[in-house]
Amino acid sequence: MDPISEAIRKSGTDAYVVYANSRDADMRYLTHFTTSDPFVFFRRKGEKGTIIISQMEVGRASREGITAVMTRAEAGLPDILKTEKDPYRATALMIAGQAGKKILVPPNFPVALANALGEFCSVTVDKGTVLSMRAKKTRPEIQCMKNVQNVTQTAMRHAVSLIRRAVPKKGILHLEGKPLTSEYIRYSMHCILLEHGCSAEDTIVSCGEDTAIPHMTGSGPLLADEPIIIDLFPLHEKSGYYADMTRTFVKGKPSPEILEMYSALSEAKQLAISQVKSGATGADLYQIVVDFFKDRGYESDTRGFVHNLGHGVGLQIHELPTVGPSGKTLDAGNVITIEPGLYYPGIGGVRLEDIGAVTKNGFDNFTVFPEDLVV
Numbered sequence: 001m002d003p004i005s006e007a008i009r010k011s012g013t014d015a016y017v018v019y020a021n022s023r024d025a026d027m028r029y030l031t032h033f034t035t036s037d038p039f040v041f042f043r044r045k046g047e048k049g050t051i052i053i054s055q056m057e058v059g060r061a062s063r064e065g066i067t068a069v070m071t072r073a074e075a076g077l078p079d080i081l082k083t084e085k086d087p088y089r090a091t092a093l094m095i096a097g098q099a100g101k102k103i104l105v106p107p108n109f110p111v112a113l114a115n116a117l118g119e120f121c122s123v124t125v126d127k128g129t130v131l132s133m134r135a136k137k138t139r140p141e142i143q144c145m146k147n148v149q150n151v152t153q154t155a156m157r158h159a160v161s162l163i164r165r166a167v168p169k170k171g172i173l174h175l176e177g178k179p180l181t182s183e184y185i186r187y188s189m190h191c192i193l194l195e196h197g198c199s200a201e202d203t204i205v206s207c208g209e210d211t212a213i214p215h216m217t218g219s220g221p222l223l224a225d226e227p228i229i230i231d232l233f234p235l236h237e238k239s240g241y242y243a244d245m246t247r248t249f250v251k252g253k254p255s256p257e258i259l260e261m262y263s264a265l266s267e268a269k270q271l272a273i274s275q276v277k278s279g280a281t282g283a284d285l286y287q288i289v290v291d292f293f294k295d296r297g298y299e300s301d302t303r304g305f306v307h308n309l310g311h312g313v314g315l316q317i318h319e320l321p322t323v324g325p326s327g328k329t330l331d332a333g334n335v336i337t338i339e340p341g342l343y344y345p346g347i348g349g350v351r352l353e354d355i356g357a358v359t360k361n362g363f364d365n366f367t368v369f370p371e372d373l374v375v
Contacts, residue, residue, distance in 0.1 A: 001046075007104060007129040008045040014100025015044045016126070019091070019113055025315035026106055026130040028240050033065035040075075040091070041067065042099040052098065070098070092116035106130060135312055135320040136333040141241065142357050142364075145313070145335055148236045148243035149355055149366040151196040155189040156247060156369060159205075159230055162188060163251050164375045168224035173251055182207065182218040185230070193234045204231035204246075211248075211349035214307055214341060225252035227348045233317050242317045244337050245367055246353035249375045261342045262350045262373050264296045268340040269352045272309060276338070276356075276363035282327015285309055289340050303344055310337040313355060334358040 001009070004016050018041040020027040022034040030041055031051055039057075043049035050068040052075045053061055061069045072078070077094045084090045091113060095103070101121040105114060107128060117123050137145070166173035166180045173180040182205040193200055206218030208226040222228055231246040248262065268289050275285055286309040290300045298304040308324030313335050321327060321334050330336070339353030354367035 003129050003133050004043055005045040007126055008043075011104050011124045011126070013102040013104040013122075013124055015042045015102075016104045016129075017042045017095055017099050017109075018106055018130075019095075019110060020108075022240075024108070025134065025240075025319070026108075028315055029130060029134050031065050031067050033061050033067070034240075040095060040098075042095065044100070050098075052094070086116070088112050088116040089119070092120055096120040131320055134314050136331055137314065137335050137357065138333070141314070142333070142335065144236065144239050144241050145243055145355070146366045148198060148234065148239075148241055149245065151193060151198050151236075152232055152234055152243045152245050153367070153369050154196070155192040155234070156230065156232060156245060158192055159185050159189050160247075160249065160375055163222070163228065163249055166222070166251055168252060171224050173222045173224055179221040181221050183220075185222070189230075189232060197238055198234040198236050200232060200234040203233070204229060206349075208348060209345070212343045212345045212347065214343055214349065214351070222251070225250065225254065227254070227258055227350055229349060229351055231351070231353065233313075235317075240315050242313050242315070243366070244313050244317060244339075244353060244355050245369065246339055246341075246351045247369065247371065248350045248352065248373060250373055251375055254373060255347070257344070257347045258350060259373070261298070261344075261347075264293065264298060265340055265342055265350050265352055266371055268292050269338055269354065272338045272340065273354065273356075273363050273365065276330070276336075276358060278330060278332040278358055278360050281329050282309070282321055282323040282336075283325055284327075285338075286324045286327060293340075293342070298342055304342055305340060306343055307341065310339050310353075312336055330358045332358055332360050338363075 018027050021038045022028045040052040052070045055071050075094050080090045080093045104124050104126050114123050166175045185205045186203050206216045207222045207228045210216040210218050211227045211229045228249045233244040235242050272289050289309050293305050310323035312319040312321045335357050337355045341351035343349035356363050356365035
């Protein structure tokens with residue numbers, strides 16, 4: 001029995017129901033249909049899923065999606081609206097009429113709609129069945145993510161070329177007579193991504209003191225002799241899948257502390273990757289790196305290694321499985337990052353990140369990119 005049918009059976013409900021637009025990763029996974037307006041997906045045990053949408057979207061949904069398609073008129077919404085003017089109650093009546101009197105919903109189901117549904121049927125909250133399904137990728141999903149990672153690396157190579165060509169002037173990097181800024185690096189990478197059908201938000205191009213704060217986006221001129229962290233995690237617009245990678249660079253001469261940190265970082269990443277395989281746990285991988293850093297004299301609390309070792313990637317940039325203290329057993333088909341980092345105020349930070357798929361015996365690394373610190 002498939003996971004959704006099993007969840008319906010165990011919960012004693014009639015159907016699994018989602019109400020969201022396609023920016024919701026579960027909805028996109030279940031339907032393969034993209035729209036900015038929220039719509040209904042429902043699926044009964046052992047049946048194919050059905051979406052309820054407006055008449056104007058029927059042709060596109062039938063062509064793009066993988067579910068049966070029903071219009072709101074076919075689902076009875078116009079007749080319901082003749083007597084029920086509250087939009088949540090009207091939608092709830094429509095759902096109850098099609099899906100049944102016992103509804104299973106995902107944890108992020110809209111509260112207002114759940115309350116309205118509660119007037120007409122029982123509502124049970126699922127524990128994350130679809131989230132768990134999404135964690136194990138199929139071969140086509142893995143190939144798609146490999147393709148996105150190739151685009152990511154193309155954009156990263158362009159960023160490296162800009163930094164490499166830059167000339168230090170009074171401690172600030174200049175390119176073609178102008179200060180080279182975080183904003184320009186970010187813009188240049190985003191342009192390349194757009195040419196390949198991808199987009200990105202919150203791309204990190206941080207430098208100097210900012211690198212000691214892991215998710216500092218970065219702004220202003222880039223500095224010579226200081227670490228530059230670039231963390232790029234683009235979305236492939238057509239498929240909805242993400243990739244992710246991070247590299248650290250210095251144009252000039254790194255400080256001895258940064259050199260030592262980077263050496264330990266590179267070893268930690270390779271150590272972690274060597275231990276990845278089906279059956280390993282995210283918590284064990286994390287602890288291996290914590291212990292390694294401790295042996296090298298680096299902390300793992302408020303300074304030093306301050307975040308998880310990695311995370312799952314898919315239709316969300318952060319999804320299951322977790323590669324950290326709470327991480328559970330990894331399965332073949334999980335796509336994860338391995339991204340150790342070290343961060344010290346007054347010195348700076350360094351981070352490296354690869355993405356790949358867990359296999360029966362190891363790690364299928366999608367990332368083929370140099371780790372040279374000095375460029």
